[in-house]
Amino acid sequence: MNKFTYQNPTRIHFGEGQIAAIAADIPKDKKILVTYGGGSIKSNGVYEQVTQALEDHNWGEFAGIEPNPQYDTLMKAVEKIKAEGFDYLLAVGGGSVVDGTKFIAAAAAYQGEDPWNILAQQHPVESALPLGCILTLPATGSESNSGAVVSRGKDKLAFLSPKVQPLFAVLDPTTTLSLSPRQVANGVVDAFVHVMEQYLTFPANAKVQDRFAEGLLLNLIEEGPKALATPDDLDVRANIMWTATQALNGLIGVGVPQDWTTHMIGHELTGNYGIDHARTLSIVLPAVMKERREDKEGKLLQYAERIFGITEGTADERIDAAIEQTIHFFKQMEVPTSLTDVDLGTSDIDTLVSSLEKHGMLALGEHGNITIDDSRAILQAAL
Numbered sequence: 001m002n003k004f005t006y007q008n009p010t011r012i013h014f015g016e017g018q019i020a021a022i023a024a025d026i027p028k029d030k031k032i033l034v035t036y037g038g039g040s041i042k043s044n045g046v047y048e049q050v051t052q053a054l055e056d057h058n059w060g061e062f063a064g065i066e067p068n069p070q071y072d073t074l075m076k077a078v079e080k081i082k083a084e085g086f087d088y089l090l091a092v093g094g095g096s097v098v099d100g101t102k103f104i105a106a107a108a109a110y111q112g113e114d115p116w117n118i119l120a121q122q123h124p125v126e127s128a129l130p131l132g133c134i135l136t137l138p139a140t141g142s143e144s145n146s147g148a149v150v151s152r153g154k155d156k157l158a159f160l161s162p163k164v165q166p167l168f169a170v171l172d173p174t175t176t177l178s179l180s181p182r183q184v185a186n187g188v189v190d191a192f193v194h195v196m197e198q199y200l201t202f203p204a205n206a207k208v209q210d211r212f213a214e215g216l217l218l219n220l221i222e223e224g225p226k227a228l229a230t231p232d233d234l235d236v237r238a239n240i241m242w243t244a245t246q247a248l249n250g251l252i253g254v255g256v257p258q259d260w261t262t263h264m265i266g267h268e269l270t271g272n273y274g275i276d277h278a279r280t281l282s283i284v285l286p287a288v289m290k291e292r293r294e295d296k297e298g299k300l301l302q303y304a305e306r307i308f309g310i311t312e313g314t315a316d317e318r319i320d321a322a323i324e325q326t327i328h329f330f331k332q333m334e335v336p337t338s339l340t341d342v343d344l345g346t347s348d349i350d351t352l353v354s355s356l357e358k359h360g361m362l363a364l365g366e367h368g369n370i371t372i373d374d375s376r377a378i379l380q381a382a383l
């Protein structure tokens with residue numbers, strides 16, 4: 001295990017009715033901008049709860065942050081903040097709203113010429129407006145981490161800064177009951193792949209991180225299909241919500257190697273073809289497992305045994321079986337597992353490889369040894 005410093009400063013309010021808790025978390029002298037998406041919060045009662053919670057606060061709103069939040073939209077919020085003097089942000093929605101609001105928080109306080117450089121040039125975020133969030137879609141972990149992903153046309157880029165980590169996050173599983181089966185499935189798969197990107201590398205003798213990661217994977221395999229089969233089961237939703245938060249709040253990733261190859265290739269699939277984030281991951285991960293089986297052999301065998309109980313056969317046979325079981329789980333969640341499943345083929349691989357090159361994705365993986373040619377091979381294995 002490598003050395004690390006760990007702190008997760010986001011205060012979590014978990015459970016039914018917890019939206020009310022934000023009243024005490026946001027100072028009364030702040031002028032709050034409530035940000036949200038395309039309107040789901042207006043039809044599922046969340047907006048009303050926010051209105052009630054903020055009845056003694058001074059607040060305004062900015063709607064229309066789209067899935068895979070767009071830079072131009074977010075900059076409109078920045079203009080509003082500057083014109084009207086907001087000094088606190090409250091994101092209400094899924095990962096896109098939370099990510100978009102993180103960028104707004106950083107861009108509103110940015111001193112340089114062009115806030116796009118926070119993403120394109122990875123300019124450090126020196127300061128940001130304070131923000132909290134009410135999460136309505138368990139998936140990204142954005143509610144208690146310091147990352148955000150923003151799109152501008154076909155460019156989908158990420159930045160990380162402790163300055164944009166939410167001060168608090170409300171996780172009320174009842175807010176997730178209005179999600180479509182597609183969004184439920186996407187969330188489970190995204191969280192699953194977050195765990196895998198921090199787990200499926202090489203053994204680092206980090207037993208807490210490994211066993212915690214394995215517990216999260218088992219939860220998702222157990223509860224994910226239930227969320228589709230019995231969508232009204234609140235206990236299932238609660239377990240998925242807490243699992244998704246833990247999957248990317250930093251804890252399982254401390255002191256261990258990580259490999260975000262699946263996400264980096266996945267972002268190009270979303271940027272170029274508009275495929276939902278999680279659905280890009282279910283296409284790419286099995287191909288990464290196949291192509292990088294030598295580098296990942298130790299952890300693949302551990303994964304096979306501890307997650308699926310696979311102990312019989314040669315190492316290669318056990319790894320094949322684990323990859324098959326992973327695909328089986330994704331199919332249960334009704335997400336695509338190949339490029340063909342989303343009507344893409346060999347002729348699209350050049351486009352994806354060029355985008356990876358443009359974005360500097362030339363040395364991916366836990367060893368930094370996944371070259372652009374290796375990414376091409378991964379995409380071919382995903383056909």
Ligand code: NZQ
Pocket residue numbers: 036037038039040041044065066067068069093094095096097099136137138139140141142145147148149175176177178179180183186187190248263277
């Ligand atoms: O916009 P509204 O009307 O709210 O509808 C949304 C949206 O259409 C809807 N939705 C959300 N909560 C709902 C609901 N519909 C009914 N009931 C509810 N309770 O769901 C749709 C998708 O929402 P979105 O926020 O886009 O989904 P998700 O949470 O999966 O976020 C995806 C974004 O997060 C990024 C992805 O790249 C993508 O841009 N990620 C962020 C990460 C991070 N910050 O750490 C890590 C992830 O790997 C990921 O990259």
Ligand code: ZN
Pocket residue numbers: 140190191194263277
């Ligand atoms: Zn993700």
